[in-house]
Amino acid sequence: MSKVDINIDGINISVEEGTTILEATKELNIDIPTLCYHPDQTIKGSCRVCVVDIENQVNLSAACCTPVWAGIKIRTNTKKAREARKLVLDLILADHNQECLSCVRNGNCELQDLCMELNIRDTKIEKINHKLPIDDSNPSIVRDESKCIKCGRCITACHDVQGVGAIYNVDRGSHMRISTPPGKKLNEIPCVYCGQCINVCPVGAIYENNDIQKVWNALDDESKHVVVQIAPAIRVSLGEEFGEEPGSIVTGKIVSFFNRVGFDKVFDTNFTADLTIIEEGHEFLHRLNNGGKLPMFTSCSPGWVRYVEYFYPELLENVSSCKSPQQMFGALVKSYYAQKNNIDPKDIVVVSIMPCTAKKAEAVREEMNDSGYQDVDIVLTTRELGQMIKESRIMIKELPEEEFDNPLGISTGAAAIFGATGGVMEAALRTVYEVVTGEELSNIDFVSLRGIDGCKEATVKVGDLDVNVAVANGLENARKILDMVKEGKADYHFIEIMCCPGGCIGGGGQPILGTNEIKEKRIKAIYDIDSMSKLRKSHENPVVKALYEEFLKEPLGEKSHKLLHTHYSPKS
């Protein structure tokens, strides 16, 4: 690529041809305001708050979508540009329900930030905001259109990243809005509840269904035995809610917090992640040896499960019957743990902290009450946990590090990596290899399956067989693999699919804005936890071994089938 000489605010620089004005100004440490721009998305050029002045041009240009040319003279800070940005913002505010104080994004809102940065002290334009009914029709996602600024980022997430297309632009002109199909709510359409739309929304127009109060109520209820589990991805991201560097590992402090606010037991979803590997690994071998449906897909990501139920019902038999670690946990607590500790399962409340909005919907699936009770009672996202901690006024950064309780708090490094794309497959391979061959795996790091690439694959020699595995994250990437499988063009045996880009560390319940850059840091932390673990293979987890001896007897056994496996049904 050749370079071009340009001038920004009187400074000459040379940049690659095709660089946008926005990119070029960054090189000079000028921070042009943006709203519809998102670093990981295609450029939209629609909000127009990034306008700049170009010499000899009557109209302004949007910095995000205008490439520079040789000799261009750009002024970023003229009266004309400043006033236009302010007025554009004013126009947005006039149609915005500005109830900041009770808004879920208060304090973490790009619109708020912009108003502060652009020195908005008064607004000129009359407020015309149509308060449309809030859509909270489902357990996971809430949409409040009165806060929507029509940036279109959620549409890109839903269409281009997830390939779902649940929401889109409807109507034109000042009536244009981002909506579900007319007259339908989110629960009436194939929205998979992934929450990727939430993660990219600059404002408080989409958010999770808030369940924090339910947790406080359970904790306040003396008659309840309240047990909490945290998913693998929480410990590497919660810190961000408190200003820690992305990728900070805060496991012990989270445990401490839970102890302080009175949870009866603080357990770890990583325990049931190890258990999932045992069950799923054996299920895979069973299919392999008995002519079962292959390739087998993983089943721990509920957004993915909902997606396959809606869009590829013909492949449902390929999906592992294993419940997700969250659900296995709930079922075990209300059976094994309850019996062992002589607690009536009806008095147990299982709370889970998940990086995921779809987990809220998973918990209330009809099938998920094999213990006789709903396996998991309340699901909070990482963000809600952050909110709950703030509400408690406990300064989590100052807390000591504490350990999970026994027995359901013991886990291996293989469980930790469930939180990143490729992790489930890597964990499964570590176990499957050793179960089949009886030999120790010399190199347990399946590096080719790691990282945020959308589709990854590997071939692993397990005994006499070359096992072909694939990993996809983000449903649009999954679709590519699913189509290949459907057309018989793929010779994979085992496929891991995670609904969210990057895996659970990029889940729809994670701290905002989790850009790819931030996701990479979370992933690194996940693998650090793994490499620091003493035990790194699920079948070496001593408590899992004990669980089989005492209770489950054998993988895929009768008890496992009752408690740990489930079934799916086509949706339309």
Next chain:
Amino acid sequence: MVNLLSKLCGKISPLSIKEYKESGGFEGLEKAIFKMSPKEVIDEVKNSNLRGRGGAAFPTALKWNFVAMENSEDKFVICNADEGEPGTFKDKVLLDGCPFQVIEGMIIAAYAVGANKGYIYIRGEYPKSKEILISGVKILQEEGYLGNKILGKDFSFDIEIRSGAGAYVCGEETALIESIEGNPGRSRFKPPYPPNKGLWGKPTLVNNVETLANIPVILSIGSEEYKKYGTESSTGTKLLSVSGRVVNKGVYEIEFGTTLKEVVYDICEGMEEGKKIKFVQLGGSSGACLPESLLDTKLDFDELRKLEIGLGSGAVLVVDDSICVVDFVKNATKFFDHESCGKCTPCREGNKHIIKILDNLTNGEGTERDLKLLNEIAMVMKQASLCGLGQAAPTALLTTLKYFEDEYKNHIKYNCPAGTCSLKEGVAINV
């Protein structure tokens, strides 16, 4: 009035290839493909100084050259026949009167830029014209003017007819391309421009019907002869769609350089009886409103640029003094509020607020502050909107604020000079 472009309209039967050829049809095409290289064709168009008739007056040969310079297996030529600008009905005259001339222009354009596929995007409200075009294309395919190896030469080009769902913004070239691709008609940001990345990401030439109809003329009579029409800066002729309070409304072909006064008083034989002219809106709803004092303005790109206005689609709406300027602009803005695609902030939100403020004025609730705000919103729309729709939508507002400022101010003082707004004294707020 002249008879250069439209000389066959109404004179021959539109779908008779025999009559078309007898009147000189396909001379331009044959000359181009048998005697000239694509580059020579572009040079000929360049020498004619032809500028686009779709509204932006972009030099046609320059645009062709952008497409010709692109290296791509597939290139497209799109004839923009969306004709959505209110008060504009001149493309229809060409399409219905002499469809072969427009298609001939497309074929020559395809030859010049190296395109193999063309689309005519015809306004949904023109079903008859669409049928004519479909038959016309079929006839030309049968006669070897379209399809593989046109007239035996190693040049293939075919045309498909598409039509829009009636959205005005679909006349904007990138929204039009989106629409042909099967997406909702919303404008894309530019660059990339269609000549570099247009339909399905391929180099695409988008030209207006009238622009294309000029091409066979230029090639058959030669650019030098062509340049004898019009003025130095604006060569050739222009079709005007005249409507409003004049005696003879209709489509007229004029030479560039004709004044608005000549159009109104000579060509259209003046105002309807008892009507007094107030202003002329030039270029459709997105055009400027020129007061009587500017009727001596010549229709010439350079002259108009001095007034910071354009000729647009060539619509001429003659408005008499029974019309209230504020009310007139409000109605025009309602049109844009309805037709805006809603993608970018200034246009999506701006029109709505302009209407609201103009409502205040026509209800006797307007303030000085409103006038200032009107100007600010209009300016931000013009300067910061994503596409031409939002940029041009406030033109009537801005030009009337300039030429009819008093009439706006009078409304604040409860006085509507046209007498159409009922302004009760005492209901105003914030004065």
